[in-house]
Amino acid sequence: MIEIDDPADPRLDDFRDLSTADRRPDRPGGRGLVIAEGVVVVERLLASPYPVRALLGVRRRVEALGDGGRDLPAPAYVTSAEVMAEVVGFHLNRGVLAAADRAPRADLADLVASSRRLAVLEGVGDHENLGSLFRNAAALGIDGVVLGPGCSDPLYRRSVRVSMGHVLRVPFASMPDLPAGLELLRANGFTTAALTPRADAVGLADAGLRGRRVAVLLGSEGPGLTDLAIGAADLAVRIPMAGGVDSLNVATAAAIAFYAIA
Amino acid sequence: MIEIDDPADPRLDDFRDLSTADRRPDRPGGRGLVIAEGVVVVERLLASPYPVRALLGVRRRVEALGDGGRDLPAPAYVTSAEVMAEVVGFHLNRGVLAAADRAPRADLADLVASSRRLAVLEGVGDHENLGSLFRNAAALGIDGVVLGPGCSDPLYRRSVRVSMGHVLRVPFASMPDLPAGLELLRANGFTTAALTPRADAVGLADAGLRGRRVAVLLGSEGPGLTDLAIGAADLAVRIPMAGGVDSLNVATAAAIAFYAIA
Known part of the structure; x- marks a missing residue:
């Protein structure tokens, strides 16, 4: 000192x-x-x-x-x-x-090979939402976070703070081309599940994800996942929600999905 | 205009x-x-x-x-x-x-009699957490919120905003004496489930709450529910969490519990 x-x-x-x-x-x-x-x-x-x-x-x-x-x-x-x-x-x-100092991000192939449960994000640009999502991932047994296009930097001070420091513990890697990158997950035995409020998606509890090797795809709070990302996933899943209510905050929706696949 | x-x-x-x-x-x-x-x-x-x-x-x-x-x-x-x-x-x-203008809070007996799923809060003093919790309650089919001792005012501007206005839609009532008030819930056929990280609590998915008339008891983010409240509930339930992680934010934990009992 x-x-x-x-x-x-x-x-x-x-x-x-x-x-x-x-x-x-x-x-x-x-x-x-x-x-x-x-x-x-x-x-x-x-x-x-x-x-x-x-x-x-x-x-x-x-x-x-x-x-x-x-x-x-x-x-x-x-x-x-x-x-x-x-x-x-x-x-x-x-x-x-x-x-x-910063350290290099995790290698995507290594992260995928060594994980059982992953979160794959597309367009999550809000630093607080990103921080909360890492906190929830750490608490609910997610092994790593994959950052697709449009995600902000998890190492911004606000994300570090809101995550309670869990961005420093949960490994993350980049996937610059999200639809193509899902092939890597599939090749490693992952089921890719896109979370969306779409009415034709399967209820999260009925999707048979528990206990499997699962990657949950999550989009930003407003627009959600792109159609391209939803279409490239193995299935679309939804959280049953009451009518007339906006979608949940992305970190909260993620927490429910992480709980449901644990 | x-x-x-x-x-x-x-x-x-x-x-x-x-x-x-x-x-x-x-x-x-x-x-x-x-x-x-x-x-x-x-x-x-x-x-x-x-x-x-x-x-x-x-x-x-x-x-x-x-x-x-x-x-x-x-x-x-x-x-x-x-x-x-x-x-x-x-x-x-x-x-x-x-x-x-404000309007009188809902009458507790009326709210309990007309609800199937309730959130009962103790010591939730943070306006943002309270607002988020109402938003999650609205999205996930909770019929009303019961405010026990130590809760802040849901009608503060910040709570209204963070709730996306759902504090104006989800009815809430006061329960000034929380342990005693649980008798009213029991008399109306509710199972009261206290959410706590305690290791001896039952896992949320194994508690058999789905489809029943349930009141979820939730405490503040730091100290959680008092021993008095946990002891007065019918059962203690927990969200399985990874080791070395602080508890989840109260609104996030609530969202998982609301999803699990829906």
């Missing part, structure tokens, strides 16, 4: 102007860092494969980590809440942060 | 300083109004039992309501986005608002 009082200290640069620090390096201001906020999420980052660069926090929160703040894998800068707020650019009330 | 250009016009008072207008009348600044934001939610308010007092919006959004903005049950004030922002106190990008 290293005490720092000067907000301009260059050792704190990883945490400067946090609202852009997590952007991909190809975006304005983006440094591509993975930022974890709060004791629980920082601990998940420490346990993850992402190489931790530094920690920053008030003493009480840093001491709540691991073995009383000892044996951390990177320097832990200790300061006041006021200096933290000045460095990051706004007031944070979680008291501790960690910054890590 | 009445054009108004002056943000100080007293006919717009229902929409003035919206950040406090929805507070209960016994709270500072509280007028106890029900505020709906956006076309979808305003339409749910128009279809609800809450007496609409006035609407405020930009012309395009007001004309998206009902029959081209005609036949509205209250005056619709049409103005610019800038005047709206000045009246409400911040920038709104939904373009239309409605204000209504």
Whole structure:
């Protein structure tokens, strides 16, 4: 633990102007860092494969980590809440942060080969929905998430936070061409089930998915899956819903589907 | 439709300083109004039992309501986005608002007698979680929500918005003494099932709840249900979860339980 009082200290640069620090390096201001906020999420980052660069926090929160703040894998800068707020650019009330480098995404073929249950996303662009979906995937025994076209970056700070750090634990891979990519799943013995509110889809409980190797396809909250994705899946499944109600939030619909195939 | 250009016009008072207008009348600044934001939610308010007092919006959004903005049950004030922002106190990008008076909550005995599936909440104080829970209840066929001790007010603007207006459709009643109140449910033939992560609870799918008259008891996200509430329920049920994961968000857990008993 290293005490720092000067907000301009260059050792704190990883945490400067946090609202852009997590952007991909190809975006304005983006440094591509993975930022974890709060004791629980920082601990998940420490346990993850992402190489931790530094920690920053008030003493009480840093001491709540691991073995009383000892044996951390990177320097832990200790300061006041006021200096933290000045460095990051706004007031944070979680008291501790960690910054890590990105790591390569999982290889799609490896992820598919080693999983029994997968979520395959198309067009899930909302960072909070994406974070919630990872949290639900972690809780409900999904082995990995496959990001099809139009998905946002799960390592944005807001997704990391909303996921409670589970984007750092649940492996994810990219599938740039979704309909074609489903062949890889099929070749590995997966049944691909597209979740959609369409009336002609099979009720989730009647689809016989429980206990099988299943990939659930999920679309964004508004438009849902494309017809192309639904058509390419082995079957279309739906959650029975009351009339006159908009579809569920995508992370909630995903949670029900994950529960139903577990 | 009445054009108004002056943000100080007293006919717009229902929409003035919206950040406090929805507070209960016994709270500072509280007028106890029900505020709906956006076309979808305003339409749910128009279809609800809450007496609409006035609407405020930009012309395009007001004309998206009902029959081209005609036949509205209250005056619709049409103005610019800038005047709206000045009246409400911040920038709104939904373009239309409605204000209504509160109506008495449903009578608990009536709600129980007329329902087959209920959610009973204890200590759900977070307005967003409460709103999401109502949205999930509406989508998944729950007939009503019973608010036990420690629950927040579902008619706060944020709950109304997050619920997509479903707090205005799904009836709710108060149960000030939760363990004692469960007797009323039992007397009406309900099985009361407490949702808890406890290891000795029965798996949700194995509890034989489907098709029965069921009340699901749900606690707040952090502490969950009190031991008193769990002990007073007919059985304790759990969602099977992966190790090392925090419990699910309460609205998500509720959605899974609602799906499982449908």
